[in-house]
Amino acid sequence: MSNPYLSYTTEQTCTDLETDVHVGLSNIQDIAKRHTVYGDNDLAVDDDESIVVQFLKQFIQDPLILLLFASAAISILLGNIDDAFSIALAIFIVVTVGFVQEYRSEKSLEALNNLVPHYCNVIRSGVSQHVVATKLVPGDLISLQIGDRVPADLRIVDAVEFEVDESNLTGETNPRKKTTEPLMSNLPLGERNNMAFMGTLVRHGHGRGIVVATGADTEFGRVFLTMRETEKPKTPLQNSMDHLGKQLSAISIAGIAIIVLVGFFQGKKWLEMLTIGVSLAVAAIPEGLPIIVTVTLALGVLRMSKKRAIVRRLPSVETLGSVNVICSDKTGTLTMNHMTVTKMYTPGMTTPCIIPDGDHLDFSIEKTVGMNKLLLSAALCNNSKRHVNKSDAILDTTSPWAGFPVDVALIECCERFGLNDPRGSYSRLSEMPFNSERKYMSVITNFNSTKTTFMKGAMDHVLKSCAYYTDSAGVQHELTPSIRDEIRSHEMDMAKTGLRIIAAASGIIPNKLVFHGLFGINDPPRPYVRESIQQLMTGGVRIIMITGDSIVTAVSVARALGMALPSSDQDAIQNYAITGDQLDELDDSSIRDVVSRAVVFARTTPHHKMKIVKALQSLGDVVAMTGDGVNDAPALKLADIGIAMGRQGTDVAKEAADMILTDDSFATILHAVEEGKGIFNNIRNFITFQLSTSVAALSLIAISSLFGLQNPLNAMQILWINILMDGPPAQSLGVEAVDDDVMMKPPRPRNAPILTVQLLKRVLISAFIIVLVTTLIFTVEKKDGEVTARDTTMTFTCFVLFDMFNALSCRSETKSVFKLGIFSNRMFNIAVGGSLLGQALVIYMPLFQKIFQTEALGLKDIVTLIIYTSSVLWVDEIRKWYLHRKGLVRTKSTKILGSV
Numbered sequence: 057m058s059n060p061y062l063s064y065t066t067e068q069t070c071t072d073l074e075t076d077v078h079v080g081l082s083n084i085q086d087i088a089k090r091h092t093v094y095g096d097n098d099l100a101v102d103d104d105e106s107i108v109v110q111f112l113k114q115f116i117q118d119p120l121i122l123l124l125f126a127s128a129a130i131s132i133l134l135g136n137i138d139d140a141f142s143i144a145l146a147i148f149i150v151v152t153v154g155f156v157q158e159y160r161s162e163k164s165l166e167a168l169n170n171l172v173p174h175y176c177n178v179i180r181s182g183v184s185q186h187v188v189a190t191k192l193v194p195g196d197l198i199s200l201q202i203g204d205r206v207p208a209d210l211r212i213v214d215a216v217e218f219e220v221d222e223s224n225l226t227g228e229t230n231p232r233k234k235t236t237e238p239l240m241s242n243l244p245l246g247e248r249n250n251m252a253f254m255g256t257l258v259r260h261g262h263g264r265g266i267v268v269a270t271g272a273d274t275e276f277g278r279v280f281l282t283m284r285e286t287e288k289p290k291t292p293l294q295n296s297m298d299h300l301g302k303q304l305s306a307i308s309i310a311g312i313a314i315i316v317l318v319g320f321f322q323g324k325k326w327l328e329m330l331t332i333g334v335s336l337a338v339a340a341i342p343e344g345l346p347i348i349v350t351v352t353l354a355l356g357v358l359r360m361s362k363k364r365a366i367v368r369r370l371p372s373v374e375t376l377g378s379v380n381v382i383c384s385d386k387t388g389t390l391t392m393n394h395m396t397v398t399k400m401y402t403p404g405m406t407t408p409c410i411i412p413d414g415d416h417l418d419f420s421i422e423k424t425v426g427m428n429k430l431l432l433s434a435a436l437c438n439n440s441k442r443h444v445n446k447s448d449a450i451l452d453t454t455s456p457w458a459g460f461p462v463d464v465a466l467i468e469c470c471e472r473f474g475l476n477d478p479r480g481s482y483s484r485l486s487e488m489p490f491n492s493e494r495k496y497m498s499v500i501t502n503f504n505s506t507k508t509t510f511m512k513g514a515m516d517h518v519l520k521s522c523a524y525y526t527d528s529a530g531v532q533h534e535l536t537p538s539i540r541d542e543i544r545s546h547e548m549d550m551a552k553t554g555l556r557i558i559a560a561a562s563g564i565i566p567n568k569l570v571f572h573g574l575f576g577i578n579d580p581p582r583p584y585v586r587e588s589i590q591q592l593m594t595g596g597v598r599i600i601m602i603t604g605d606s607i608v609t610a611v612s613v614a615r616a617l618g619m620a621l622p623s624s625d626q627d628a629i630q631n632y633a634i635t636g637d638q639l640d641e642l643d644d645s646s647i648r649d650v651v652s653r654a655v656v657f658a659r660t661t662p663h664h665k666m667k668i669v670k671a672l673q674s675l676g677d678v679v680a681m682t683g684d685g686v687n688d689a690p691a692l693k694l695a696d697i698g699i700a701m702g703r704q705g706t707d708v709a710k711e712a713a714d715m716i717l718t719d720d721s722f723a724t725i726l727h728a729v730e731e732g733k734g735i736f737n738n739i740r741n742f743i744t745f746q747l748s749t750s751v752a753a754l755s756l757i758a759i760s761s762l763f764g765l766q767n768p769l770n771a772m773q774i775l776w777i778n779i780l781m782d783g784p785p786a787q788s789l790g791v792e793a794v795d796d797d798v799m800m801k802p803p804r805p806r807n808a809p810i811l812t813v814q815l816l817k818r819v820l821i822s823a824f825i826i827v828l829v830t831t832l833i834f835t836v837e838k839k840d841g842e843v844t845a846r847d848t849t850m851t852f853t854c855f856v857l858f859d860m861f862n863a864l865s866c867r868s869e870t871k872s873v874f875k876l877g878i879f880s881n882r883m884f885n886i887a888v889g890g891s892l893l894g895q896a897l898v899i900y901m902p903l904f905q906k907i908f909q910t911e912a913l914g915l916k917d918i919v920t921l922i923i924y925t926s927s928v929l930w931v932d933e934i935r936k937w938y939l940h941r942k943g944l945v946r947t948k949s950t951k952i953l954g955s956v
């Protein structure tokens with residue numbers, strides 16, 4: 057499809073869209089009108105099918121339901137209207153419960169899509185504003201910089217080394233350079249160089265563009281609409297659940313076929329056998345299993361989002377429980393990224409001068425000429441800006457300055473020494489901006505018509521460019537090797553206390569600058585990081601720090617945070633820490649050796665992150681990696697779980713990541729890993745519950761058929777049991793709160809099966825008890841030889857109560873429900889309460905009595921049944937107690953005892 061804006065000049069584009077290339081749209085009413093015409097700039101599409109149609113579809117989708125309908129029809133033909141009515145009602149209930157669950161699962165999946173709002177910078181009335189991208193309208197003027205996601209389809213009106221990565225739209229992996237020139241209007245998507253498309257990512261430079269299409273009208277919107285038709289990819293867990301479901305179906309159908317055949321040969325009524333067979337199939341096949349898994353995953357993700365971790369892809373939830381290495385950057389994730397200068401050093405000082413804490417500007421430190429030169433370089437080589445708008449601040453500081461935290465710390469230090477921002481009097485001729493590869497910043501300025509270079513940054517980089525130094529009196533000397541050593545040893549001393557070191561220099565000859573001294577900058581650890589690291593480590597997760605900072609500073613901070621380092625600095629630095637440069641000199645096998653034991657990677661550039669992740673993965677580790685920058689994106693993609701910083705991270709990093717931390721804090725990763733492990737436990741718990749019910753129901757009928765007994769449960773009762781098994785009680789096991797002890801368990805191996813021997817044993821034990829006791833009750837009740845309504849009611853109620861007690865004990869695999877708190881899962885209480893109420897209606901309400909062929913039971917009956925059926929809980933409690941006694945379960949308390 058051609059696009060007219062391709063061939064328009066920028067002026068024509070503006071005229072056509074009635075906007076301005078410099079100030080953007082200005083009229084608020086006009087913007088509102090455009091918004092009503094074009095709608096929100098997003099891709100949310102209404103479901104084309106009404107909820108009623110979706111519901112009705114359920115009746116014809118499942119072959120088993122159709123079979124049930126058939127048996128209802130046959131019942132009518134044979135004149136058994138009552139039976140037909142009962143079956144029809146049962147179908148209705150089964151389908152409704154299934155539908156409600158599926159509908160809920162879809163709604164919660166939809167909610168996931170709306171968790172990460174996109175922001176963008178729009179210029180309206182000439183003022184730049186940070187707004188949610190959904191509010192954009194055609195004609196809006198957008199400014200974009202490196203790391204941004206393009207919020208709508210734009211005709212570019214301004215481009216400075218502007219390169220956009222369009223791989224998610226065109227598949228082309230090389231970023232495309234953009235221009236403002238008019239082109240032919242029928243170019244293919246990949247060659248439309250004067251346009252930027254929604255969802256693509258800015259990789260270089262900066263630019264501006266006019267919105268020409270929003271929402272579903274964008275190129276991405278078109279692709280999205282066709283994409284929606286194709287099925288959503290499933291997570292590995294969902295796939296294995298589908299697989300498990302199929303296997304169980306095959307087994308059940310074989311079993312049911314045998315039951316029906318045997319019954320038939322025994323001369324039972326074939327219609328009754330057919331109905332029971334089909335109901336049993338409905339009950340024994342856990343068709344609800346995949347749905348409950350999806351809902352559990354989705355609800356887990358929503359819960360995590362409340363704890364500030366936003367999972368962008370459902371499969372990541374599963375991976376979280378398997379993560380055994382977390383690579384974290386230091387600044388901003390482990391530390392606050394809130395920096396203050398606490399020490400200053402100029403050559404000649406015996407000890408660095410300590411800058412007292414506090415806000416007051418007047419303090420009694422004599423500012424030497426040398427210190428003044430140091431401060432001046434730091435102030436001139438600085439990009440911090442005064443806040444225009446307080447609400448713009450991304451950081452929680454009260455500082456009136458915005459910019460790189462190092463720059464802010466330095467300019468604030470200058471202010472405290474009474475040096476007011478001197479940048480106005482020195483015009484800046486050029487700049488080498490700071491980035492994580494360069495590790496310094498320098499500017500060339502013009503003052504009184506002399507060109508002077510000012511530089512600040514990591515010490516090694518600065519010292520390399522210096523040939524002289526100034527002493528406290530400001531006198532210039534040659535930088536001899538012995539002075540260099542002296543400076544290094546002071547740097548070392550300051551870094552050992554965890555301070556980040558920034559050196560500063562200035563001079564007229566670019567490669568022979570004059571060294572002025574060092575700043576020691578404090579960046580306190582974030583709260584709870586130490587505790588989180590501790591908990592993760594006890595849970596068998598290795599924590600690795602990967603930082604751009606110096607090795608000494610990094611080791612010191614790592615140790616303060618309780619990471620696994622020896623107490624001697626020498627030992628720690630030599631054996632457990634390594635710099636990026638050293639890493640570059642190693643071959644693949646030595647790298648693997650290093651990453652298997654190193655705790656700190658210092659002076660790294662973003663490409664080292666990839667190397668480290670690759671090496672860890674080749675060792676079989678499941679790696680989580682944090683990052684924020686454009687250059688971190690490849691490593692984030694590569695890691696098993698890429699974690700982007702929601703506040704300070706770029707859109708590029710966020711798009712590459714699987715999870716986003718909305719508070720940028722390491723402690724949040726702990727919560728996410730906890731949830732990941734917990735969700736997996738919950739899934740296993742309800743599988744245990746469903747399987748034991750299913751096995752018990754199937755065996756009960758099978759046994760009575762094989763021994764030529766009458767059926768202990770009729771079709772309606774079996775269907776009712778199915779609702780309990782597949783429905784609310786099972787689902788409520790999926791939202792069980794994460795157990796405290798979960799972090800004591802080691803991460804789950806990458807491909808660990810869900811059905812373990814232990815789980816199957818537990819299923820079989822419970823099923824065995826249920827079948828045994830239920831058969832017993834049935835035989836005792838029908839002593840008179842005749843199966844009466846009372847007999848089946850007792851058997852039926854017995855089975856249902858068993859199911860409830862079984863659900864209760866399935867709330868945890870290893871922990872006593874009395875320790876969990878019997879009423880601590882609210883959804884469980886509601887589900888079980890509802891089920892019991894339903895059961896009461898079924899046996900006491902005349903209408904239902906007729907349908908289910910039941911009879912009212914006396915209080916004594918109920919008490920007897922409760923006593924019998926609680927056995928399944930007691931036996932499981934004994935099993936749990938035994939596990940603890942044998943020390944087969946690690947809990948918080950055993951660990952604490954063990955470590956004392």
Ligand SMILES: Nc1ncnc2c1ncn2[C@@H]1O[C@H](COP(=O)(O)OP(=O)(O)OP(=O)(O)O)[C@@H](O)[C@H]1O
Nearest residue numbers: 385386387460462490492495497513514603604605
């Ligand atoms: N704004 C700046 N100007 C000049 N030099 C800087 C600036 N910020 C940091 N540095 C220097 O660059 C070094 C490395 O910074 P870099 O940004 O690579 O690490 P970081 O990203 O802050 O740390 P981490 O990787 O732990 O988040 C610092 O140790 C410091 O010496």
Ligand SMILES: [Ca+2]
Nearest residue numbers: 385387388684
């Ligand atoms: Ca960083």
